[in-house]
Amino acid sequence: MDAPALADRSVLVLEDEYFIARQICDLLTAAGGRVIGPFSSVADALAALPADCAVLDINLHGEMQFQLADRLEEQGVPFVFSSGYDRAVLPQRHAHRPFCLKPMLSAQLIGMLRTALR
Amino acid sequence: MPKDALQQRNTELGNYDMSAHVLAYDWAATPLGPMQDWSPRRLALVDTVLSHGFPMIALLGPDLVQVYNDGYAQILGGKHPGGLGQPTQTCWPEVWHINGPIYARVMQGDVITREDGLYPLARSGQLKDAWFTLTYSPIRDDLGAVDGVLVTMIETTARILAERQRDETLAQLQEAEQRQRFLLELSDRLRLSDDPEGTATRMIAAHFGASDVRFVKDPQPIEGVLTVGGLQARKQGWTAPEIALLEQAAERALAAIEKARAEAALRDALDYQKLLLAELQHRVRNSLGIIGLIAERSGDSAPDAAGYRATFLGRLGAFARVQAAVTRNPDQGLDLRGILLDELDAFPPKGLHLDGKPVLLKPRAAERLTLAFHELATNAAKYGALRDEAGRLSVSWSVDADGLTIIWRETGVPDVTTPTRLGFGSEIIQQALAYDLGASTRMDYEADGLCCHIRLPTRQLA
CATH class of the missing domain: 3.30.450.20 (PAS domain)
Known part of the structure; x- marks a missing residue:
């Protein structure tokens, strides 16, 4: 049998909805990933770095947040956006990033993370 | 002779x-x-x-x-x-x-x-x-x-008078041409301007040598200031042709300002509509995510399909009720008593006691609390105070400097048992409220019934 998709990889999760965060964490754990978080605030997430990759919600408590994405970009850490908004909300500098529309499917999210980590 | x-x-x-x-x-x-x-x-x-x-x-x-x-x-x-x-x-x-x-x-x-x-x-x-x-x-x-x-x-009187007449006509023509040129230039510049009010103010001040040029909605007469329509300008010794020209200039400027305002309002309305659509999409997708989760988790404790169906539809109903309330009043906040009454609607009011001053919750807090109250109510109906005539339920709340405290107290329950595993309801109350709202909660299973404390920080109040 193949090794799990995210075996031994740490994945930081930023998501302000408890149940969605839990769902994401379950998906990641099932794929062999080691979850850092989940966090509902950018400050808490920044303090928990480093990570191998990340899943980032965009709208946190009513505000668009790209601070963590900018930091990860600087550090060359791959990440996937997850949002209920359309991809059009992404600023130009992050427009090329993988984008997972909520509600998300396991295969889709894990596939995107694997591609990003490659 | x-x-x-x-x-x-x-x-x-x-x-x-x-x-x-x-x-x-x-x-x-x-x-x-x-x-x-x-x-x-x-x-x-x-x-x-x-x-x-x-x-x-x-x-x-x-x-x-x-x-x-x-x-x-x-x-x-x-x-x-x-x-x-x-x-x-x-x-x-x-x-x-x-x-x-x-x-x-x-x-x-x-x-x-x-x-x-x-x-x-x-x-x-x-x-x-x-x-x-x-x-x-x-x-x-x-x-x-x-x-x-x-x-x-x-x-040479006839010639002189003719020359005078000709010079006068020529001067009038030149003046008319100058006025026309000014009005044309004003119109051209107003058409291209992002700020027609500023452009008109500057051009009129420069052309007439006037000061204090401004456009006002309801101009009050000011000593030494000429008021023409919605335009005021200060200058000594206005001539009749100047006043006539100023009237025309004011009319054009006001039309341009009005048009710019209408366009800006339309642009704002379109932007706002776009924003609303994006928000709607976000809400719908998040809601679908939560409904998916409720569907999944309602299977945790269901003995059979009928039990699953009742649990799932009960939770979906609570979620739908609060969504409707949030949509009705997106900015005002939702009344805590109303939320409680909605969730306790199905139970006999005899043993119910609600106590607290009116308090308004932000939409997200209202949404989570609704789900929590739904779980508390269905649990009370199955195992607690709402199961039979003997049980009593009192919900009281109060606001202090740090936030809102809600106490859900069941009494008259003969056989209280502390659940051994974390169900969906307990997870909402003990974990989701903390994660999503920054709430702190405590569930005490006392001898005669459950006592649940929920503390919400002030930022969740509307």
Whole structure:
């Protein structure tokens, strides 16, 4: 049998909805990933770095947040956006990033993370 | 004078209208004396004057007695024929201040020529400006002494008035053109401007040399400031054409400002609509995510399909109710008592006691609390105070500086058991409220029923 998709990889999760965060964490754990978080605030997430990759919600408590994405970009850490908004909300500098529309499917999210980590 | 001599004179003086007047005049009554005593030189001069094609007048002797020809008779207007034989000062008192000094110089031998000289003459009773190009020259007697003034002239009044009229028309045309040019430029610049109010203010101030130029909705009169429509401008001595032009400029500027405002409002409305659509999409997708989770987790404890169905639809109903409430009142916040009553609606009100002052929750807090109350209520109906007539439920709340405290207290429950595993309901209350709202919660299973404390931070209150 193949090794799990995210075996031994740490994945930081930023998501302000408890149940969605839990769902994401379950998906990641099932794929062999080691979850850092989940966090509902950018400050808490920044303090928990480093990570191998990340899943980032965009709208946190009513505000668009790209601070963590900018930091990860600087550090060359791959990440996937997850949002209920359309991809059009992404600023130009992050427009090329993988984008997972909520509600998300396991295969889709894990596939995107694997591609990003490659 | 004998008749034949008169005939002879008549021949000498030609056959002009004025010839007969001159011959018939009683010169003996004038300082010049009777005509037969006039020297041949004077007679020759008079002959020349009478036959001349230009208006001409000879002012003879020291008293400057007038003898003039047909052309000059027309210039005299109402003063002809009375002017013949009159001293010129008597005939023309209104211009003596001009002519007197000139005659004095000519009597000294000077020749004086004036082009388009202005003479306010009273030819038909009242003074009227008239212009003449004329030359004053000395008349000499046989001994060579200056003995009078000869004035030859053309009246140029008609030409001068025509020129004046033309200049005036030209000036009016230029002014109209300038006004039109200003209005056109104003319109052009207003059309292209992002800030028509600023553009109009600057252009009007510059064109009129005005200060304090501003557009006001309900202008109040201000000392020294001109108000035209919705425009005010300060300047000394506005002229009527300036005010008319300012009115036109104000009208154009106000139209442009109005148009810009309407366009901005439309742009804002479109932007807002886009924002609303994005928010709607976000909400719908998040809701779908949560509903998916409820569907999944409702299977945790369901004994069979019917049990699953009841649990799932109960939770979906609670979620739908609060969504409807949030959508109805997106900005006002949701009343805690109303949320509680909605979730406890299905249970007999007899044993229910709610106590607390009105408090409004933010939409997200209301949404999570609804799910939590739904779980508490269904649990109470299955195992706790809402199961039978003996049970009592009291929910009380209060707000202090740190936030809102809610106490859900069940009593009269005979066989209280602490659940051994974390169900969906407990997870919502103990974990989701903390994660999503920053709440702290405590579930105590006391001897006669459950006591649940929920503390929400102030930021979750509307």
